[in-house]
Structure formats: C-alpha cells, structure tokens
Amino acid sequence: xxxxxxxxxxxxxxxxxxxxxxxxxxxxxxxxxxxxxxxxxxxxxxxxxxxxxxxxxxxxxxxxxxxxxxxxxxxxxxxxxxxxxxxxxxxxxxxxxxxxxxxxxxxxxxxxxxxxxxxxxxxxxxxxxxxxxxxxxxxxxxxxxxxxxxxxxxxxxxxxxxxxxxxxxxxxxxxxxxxxxxxxxxxxxxxxxxxxxxxxxxxxxxxxxxxxxxxxxxxxxxxxxxxxxxxxxxxxxxxxxxxxxxxxxxxxxxxxxxxxxxxxxxxxxxxxxxxxxxxxxxxxxxxxxxxxxxxxxxxxxxxxxxxxxxxxxxxxxxxxxxxxxxxxxxxxxxxxxxxxxxxxxxxxxxxxxxxxxxxxxxxxxxxxxxxxxxxxxxxxxxxxxxxxxxxxxxxxxxxxxxxxxxxxxxxxxxxxxxxxxxxxxxxxxxxxxxxxxx
Numbered sequence: 001x002x003x004x005x006x007x008x009x010x011x012x013x014x015x016x017x018x019x020x021x022x023x024x025x026x027x028x029x030x031x032x033x034x035x036x037x038x039x040x041x042x043x044x045x046x047x048x049x050x051x052x053x054x055x056x057x058x059x060x061x062x063x064x065x066x067x068x069x070x071x072x073x074x075x076x077x078x079x080x081x082x083x084x085x086x087x088x089x090x091x092x093x094x095x096x097x098x099x100x101x102x103x104x105x106x107x108x109x110x111x112x113x114x115x116x117x118x119x120x121x122x123x124x125x126x127x128x129x130x131x132x133x134x135x136x137x138x139x140x141x142x143x144x145x146x147x148x149x150x151x152x153x154x155x156x157x158x159x160x161x162x163x164x165x166x167x168x169x170x171x172x173x174x175x176x177x178x179x180x181x182x183x184x185x186x187x188x189x190x191x192x193x194x195x196x197x198x199x200x201x202x203x204x205x206x207x208x209x210x211x212x213x214x215x216x217x218x219x220x221x222x223x224x225x226x227x228x229x230x231x232x233x234x235x236x237x238x239x240x241x242x243x244x245x246x247x248x249x250x251x252x253x254x255x256x257x258x259x260x261x262x263x264x265x266x267x268x269x270x271x272x273x274x275x276x277x278x279x280x281x282x283x284x285x286x287x288x289x290x291x292x293x294x295x296x297x298x299x300x301x302x303x304x305x306x307x308x309x310x311x312x313x314x315x316x317x318x319x320x321x322x323x324x325x326x327x328x329x330x331x332x333x334x335x336x337x338x339x340x341x342x343x344x345x346x347x348x349x350x351x352x353x354x355x356x357x358x359x360x361x362x363x364x365x366x367x368x369x370x371x372x373x374x375x376x377x378x379x380x381x382x383x384x385x386x387x388x389x390x391x392x393x394x395x396x397x398x399x400x401x402x403x404x405x406x407x408x409x410x411x412x413x414x415x416x417x418x419x420x421x422x423x424x425x426x427x428x429x430x431x432x433x434x435x436x437x438x
Contacts, residue, residue, distance in 0.1 A: 102117075248373055270302075273300075280308075284305070287321065290322050319351075332377065
C-alpha cells in the first residue's frame with residue numbers, strides 16, 4: 001500500500017508550473033521526492049521541466065542565479081550608439097549624454113575652435129550639464145583674451161596703434177568671466193579661474209589704455225635698461241599739451257662702446273642719465289626718448305614730466321628725442337634714422353605737432369647739437385629750413401639763438417640760406433621723410 005501511494009503521488013500533485021513540490025529524501029526505488037509540502041513558484045519565472053523534481057537546494061540556487069542576471073541586466077547603464085549607427089537613426093531618437101566631454105576640449109587654441117564652441121553653445125550646449133556650459137564660457141573667453149593679448153603685443157612691436165577690435169574683444173571676454181564668477185552653480189575651480197582671468201583682462205585693458213595715450217612704437221622700458229629713480233623734487237610737471245619736438249645727439253666725451261647688444265646700449269643710456277643727474281643736477285635723464293644705432297627706442301624721462309634738454313623755458317611743451325652718438329664726426333646709422341622717423345611720426349600724430357615744429361637743439365641755443373650730419377636729415381624730414389612762424393611767440397625766440405656753426409655750414413640739398421635771417425619764404429622739398437643714405 002505504501003509503495004502504491006508513493007507511485008501515484010506525482011499524478012495527484014498540481015501542475016509543476018504552479019506548485020513546486022519540496023520534501024525530504026527521495027524514494028530509494030523511484031527517486032521521487034515526498035509530497036508533504038510544496039513551494040509557491042516565483043512569479044513570472046518558469047521552472048524548467050527537468051528541474052521540477054530536482055532537490056530543493058538546487059532549484060533555489062537556479063532561481064537565485066537567474067534573478068541576479070535579470071537584475072544586473074536591468075541596472076546596466078545605456079551606452080551611446082556608435083557613430084555610424086547614430087547617423088542612421090533620427091535625431092529625435094538619439095540619446096544625448098549631458099556629461100559627455102565636448103570634442104573641442106582636446107583642441108589647441110585657434111579661431112576655428114572658438115567658432116566651434118559658439119556653435120556647440122547654440123546646439124548641444126542646452127542639453128549638456130551645467131558644468132560643461134560654464135566650461136565652454138570659460139574656454140571661449142580665455143581664447144578671446146589671449147588673441148587680444150597677442151594682437152596688442154604685435155601692434156606694439158610694429159610701432160602702430162592697436163585696432164579697436166582688441167579693446168572690444170577684451171571687454172567681451174571680461175563680461176563672460178564676470179558671468180561665471182556670479183554663477184553659484186559653477187564649481188569652485190571654475191570660479192577661481194574666472195577671477196584670475198578677470199585680473200588678466202584688467203591688466204591688458206590698462207596696457208591698452210597706456211598704448212592709446214602713449215606713443216605707438218615699442219620702447220625699452222626704464223626698468224629694463226636699469227634707470228635710476230628720478231629725484232621728483234627736481235622735476236617739473238608738464239601742464240599743457242606738447243606742441244614741439246627737439247632732436248639731439250648724446251656726444252658723450254668718453255662714450256660707452258656700442259657693439260649691437262642690448263646690454264651695451266643700456267649701459268650707454270645709463271651713462272647719459274648719470275651725466276645729467278650727477279654732472280648737471282637734473283632730477284632725471286633730460287630726454288624723453290633715446291635711440292641707439294640699432295634702432296632701439298629707450299624710454300627716458302616719463303612724459304608727465306617736463307624735459308630738460310632745450311634750456312630753461314624752451315623745455316615747456318617740448319619733447320626731447322636723442323640719438324646716441326656724435327654726429328659732427330660720424331653719420332647716423334640707417335636703423336637709427338628709421339627709428340627716429342617712426343618716433344617723430346608717432347609723436348606728431350599723437351600730439352598734432354606739424355612738421356615745421358620739429359627742431360634742432362641748435363635752433364634754441366648756441367650749440368652744434370645734434371651735429372651737422374643729423375641736422376641735415378632733420379631738415380630734409382621736415383621739408384623746411386626755417387622755424388615755425390609762431391616761434392617768435394615762444395618763451396625764447398629760436399631764430400635769435402641759431403648757432404653760427406649751423407649757419408656757416410648749410411647743406412645744399414636742404415636749401416639753407418647763407419644769411420643769418422630766416423628767408424621770407426620757405427622752400428620745402430618734400431612733405432615726406434627721406435632718411436639719409438647709408
């Protein structure tokens with residue numbers, strides 16, 4: 001009876017898909033489990049037919065491992081479609097990862113990169129994370145500021161005024177950095193970089209303003225050539241617009257040998273400054289600009305101070321420009337004359353000084369300065385061999401102080417009269433500068 005009941009047990013049980021039998025050891029002859037208890041099935045998870053009457057531990061292990069596979073598969077993050085697949089899928093069905101690194105991040109600085117950033121901001125940017133949108137703003141405006149810096153440096157090296165676009169670019173970049181600084185969602189690192197970039201823009205804008213208000217030519221600054229600190233008590237403020245320029249030569253008794261190096265020329269300019277401050281009691285070097293034979297222009301006395309180069313009241317509203325050398329005994333070098341022409345043109349343009357107000361030092365007092373060889377070039381440059389008619393109204397009448405040396409040795413090409421009186425009519429040769437042949 002017992003054996004018969006055991007053999008009928010499987011047929012009396014419910015369907016294996018709805019109830020899973022559990023129990024103790026299998027029958028020694030049939031290998032079937034007792035039917036004393038059953039385990040409800042896992043919802044939605046079918047038990048394979050072959051596992052219906054497997055041992056309970058084996059069935060549970062199979063179910064657990066299968067569930068783990070399903071859970072892990074459901075939790076796996078979505079991977080972006082390959083490029084070739086994305087191109088064939090409608091844009092509306094392509095998923096955009098807001099944390100994806102923009103392609104322009106790895107590119108070196110170029111105008112094309114800045115254009116791509118602007119395009120990204122208008123297209124993909126709105127779907128990107130806020131951090132990447134801030135990064136795009138930083139990268140774009142850092143590029144604008146860098147190109148403005150390069151343009152400003154190039155303008156100064158060429159001796160020309162920077163274009164208006166440089167100022168506009170810097171102002172635009174600064175506005176962008178301020179926006180990042182005020183964005184509370186920006187990271188601390190982004191805000192710190194924005195703050196540093198604002199300082200850079202401010203420095204460049206300040207430099208741009210100095211360039212706009214100063215000469216449009218490159219200079220070797222006082223700190224570079226080792227200028228001594230001026231004695232401010234011995235300097236006079238320039239209180240009116242400059243209206244004339246006077247050209248000089250240094251003509252030092254024992255000049256520093258100049259070998260073409262910046263070091264030697266700096267020493268030569270320091271020698272002139274020491275001669276003025278220690279030998280004449282000036283508060284600083286007397287000239288506003290000094291030019292070496294190689295065309296370098298050195299910053300002398302700063303323009304806010306009246307010069308000390310044309311004797312007392314003649315220094316008023318008078319810019320002093322000096323060439324290193326003695327041009328009674330030597331000819332000015334070609335690069336020096338080219339630099340002089342560039343400096344005179346820039347100063348005249350900035351201060352609206354006409355050609356006939358470019359003077360020789362000897363036209364203000366009895367001196368051979370700037371030497372006949374340089375004086376001839378200046379006469380040809382200004383195209384006249386007489387002083388400005390308004391010179392009689394200057395604090396000191398220049399015509400009365402013209403040295404005999406200059407009058408006795410006129411240059412035929414300049415058309416200088418042999419009389420001590422100015423000619424009634426100027427005889428201009430040209431309105432353009434003609435450097436002396438090398």
